[in-house]
Amino acid sequence: MHGVGYYQEEGQAKRILRKGDVIKCPANVPHWHGASADTAFAHVAITNRHLGETVWLNEVTDEEYKQ
Secondary structure (H helix, E strand, O other), rough: OEEEEEEEEEOOOOOOOOOOOOOOOOOOOEEEEEEEOOOOOOOOOOOOHHHHOOOOOOOOOHHHOOO
């Protein structure tokens, strides 16, 4: 991972992500992740897809992103 990004689970505060941070996304918990407004963000995702498919939700709005 490089850059600065965000991770937020539904109903929780947004977390700042930096190089070396590790996030575990619990199953069936809506969440989003992405770059900060002024930096790039790259990450590696490891998943157990054999346990179920990924469900993509709505795009994060600009207002949600700024919160």
